[in-house]
Amino acid sequence: MTDIDSLVSQIDPILLMPTIVRRDVVLVAGPWLAGTSSVVTALRERLPEHTVVEADELAAGQAPAAVVFVVSATAPLTESDCALLDFVTADTDAVIGVVAKIDVHRTWRDVLDADRALLAQRAPRYRDMPWVGAAAAPDLGAPVVDDLVTALRELLGDETRDRRNRLRAMENRLLTVRRRLELDVAGAGRETRLAALRAERTEAVHRYRVDKSQRSIALRAQIQHARLALTYFARNRCASVRTELQEDVAGLSRRGLAPFPDEVRRRATEVADDVAAGVARQLADVGQELGLAVDPGDSHPAVEVGAAPSRARGAETRLMLLLGGGFGVGVALTLSRVFADLAPQWAVGGALGGAAIGVALTVWVVGVRGLLHDRAVLDRWVVQVIGRQRTAMEEWVATRVLGAEASLGRAAAERDAADRALTEDTVARIDREIREHVTAGARAVAARDRQVPVIESALVVLREELEALNTSKQAN
Ligand SMILES: Nc1nc2c(ncn2[C@@H]2O[C@H](COP(=O)(O)OP(=O)(O)OP(=O)(O)O)[C@@H](O)[C@H]2O)c(=O)[nH]1
Ligand SMILES: [Mg+2]
Known part of the structure; x- marks a missing residue:
């Protein structure tokens, strides 16, 4: 068991899942309209003993044996091109850079140099990446892919390739695990949710x-x-x-x-x-x-x-009767006196009438008062x-x-x-x-x-070994 394996065995196996499947194919990939399909066609013709595929022919979880990354000679790499390269070479160390369409772009060497410098800055692993120019489908004449074929043959024949690819895949897994552990600590908005x-x-x-x-x-x-x-x-x-x-x-x-x-x-x-x-x-x-x-x-x-x-109002009734009676008698007397004085011939009638009126008045007064x-x-x-x-x-x-x-x-x-x-x-x-x-x-x-400390140690050992392998390959 190597150092790396013993270190990796200390990491929770659940975290290391899933593992990738290595396929013995050459993946040709590149940004949109870079000339990828033309390179694939040319390589299939020149290297019939190898399987050459485009990105859509590889399923998720599969990794190629080598990557040919095709870029246009029109202009240096953009950030999205670099991100694509990172993605297609995540599990594969063996990679060749190809500047395509060199038949129409005279300045392709400058572009190639610029690309190399850009990538060397991006990650140490790209420092030793081989670069070639090619014209897989030139406007005139036969395809110019000799350099590419030579470089690819050499890469595929390199006996350290397998080990380098495996180490690279392992590095990718370790980096993914470390990222996931950090993300778990940050907890996808945990603080926001807690607040x-x-x-x-x-x-x-x-x-x-x-x-x-x-x-x-x-x-x-x-x-x-x-x-x-x-x-x-x-x-x-x-x-x-x-x-x-x-x-x-x-x-x-x-x-x-x-x-x-x-x-x-x-x-x-x-x-x-x-x-x-x-x-x-x-x-x-x-x-x-x-x-x-x-x-x-x-x-x-x-x-x-x-x-x-x-x-019942005894005393009051009696008083009223008395007062009413007095009033009636008064009226009767007054009337009889008036008749006696003014018309003596009617004195008797007047007295009787007065008495009747007096009685009537008495009754009325008593009634109303009651x-x-x-x-x-x-x-x-x-x-x-x-x-x-x-x-x-x-x-x-x-x-x-x-x-x-x-x-x-x-x-x-x-x-x-x-x-x-x-x-x-x-x-x-x-x-x-x-x-x-x-x-x-x-x-x-x-x-x-x-x-994380185990992962860090494994990464250090792993990178040292990759470095050593790359150096020995250069020396050869
Ligand atoms: N002059 C010249 N034109 C090329 C060369 N290679 C490809 N082309 C042209 O570039 C265009 C794109 O070529 P493809 O090989 O289809 O490129 P691709 O990257 O597969 O393109 P997509 O799959 O559409 O992203 C086509 O018009 C090709 O004719 C080359 O070496 N020289
Ligand atoms: Mg294509």
Whole structure:
């Protein structure tokens, strides 16, 4: 086992996969329109004992025994030409440079020198690369490929070629492995991904906190607003119905007195229903706004409208009768006196008429006074009833809003818990991924630190041997 083999055997075999397959062919390659196909044709003719192929005839993973790199004599190599040369000779040390179409380009030697100098600068391995001029398909005359054929024969006959090719292929594998190890350490955007993950983690935690406090502020504000609005609504509704009822009382006829309490009861129930509906609507809106379910609640504001005060009014009636009677007697006397003075012949009739009018007036005055009194009593009663109703409504609204606040608070707490669980899941996933990246990074660093020194030593030994082989070939 040589030094190189023993060094290479220390490298993880997985890393060295895949290996190339060496084919006993000559690969002719070159940039676009350099004259490659013409060189292939000429070589096939001149070297029938060898297989000459173009790049597309070699499968991936196959390497030729020798490479003929054809470039045009028009101008020196460009960067992309050099990259192509690096690529086709990656696993093959035996390479010949050909400046083609020398029949039409008089300055081909300058171009050849320029190409040689350029490549010697690019990599030490190209320093000793043989260069020839050729005209494989000249405009006039026979192909000029003798130098190329000689150089190629010599290259193919060189007994160090196999070993050099193998060493070159090995060098390429080692360089590829080293590049891959370095890339693994850099981790194809690992740092960017880690930064993104850390930002995502911060954002998830921050969003959860902000969302939670915003929701709790929104809940408090909405409930506060609902409490105020509904209290005002109940209060205003009671005030307006009281005013309406008072207006109704003011216009009540005697016949309307009896059914009036029922009307009050009906209106009070109506107000209670309105307030209940308003509360349900407003709380449902709050729930919708907050995205939470509100307990609909099955209570209904109580309506307590007692019996109207009785119309018994003993002392007052007696007083009214007295006053009304006095007024009637006064009118009767006045009238009878007027008749007695102005028309004594009608004095008796006048007195009787006056008495009748007096009685009628008495009845009317007493009646009207009674009605006014009843209205006043009802008016006071309405004020009391609606006042009680208002207090009851306000209490009911307060209780209802309090209940809703509690149920919304519970729903919000449940949602917060669900959100927290989600956030924790997200954070745990992010943490897991961060850990995986960090571990992968550490593993990659460890692998590089373990393998790269071995690779470096193998490369040094390998290059020394290649150098020695090339020197001995030159010497021959
Ligand atoms: N004067 C002259 N013309 C040449 C010579 N070799 C090739 N040509 C011409 O150069 C052109 C390209 O030649 P090819 O051999 O097809 O070159 P290629 O590199 O295979 O071209 P692509 O496969 O198309 O990239 C053709 O028109 C050839 O006639 C040469 O030695 N002398
Ligand atoms: Mg071609």
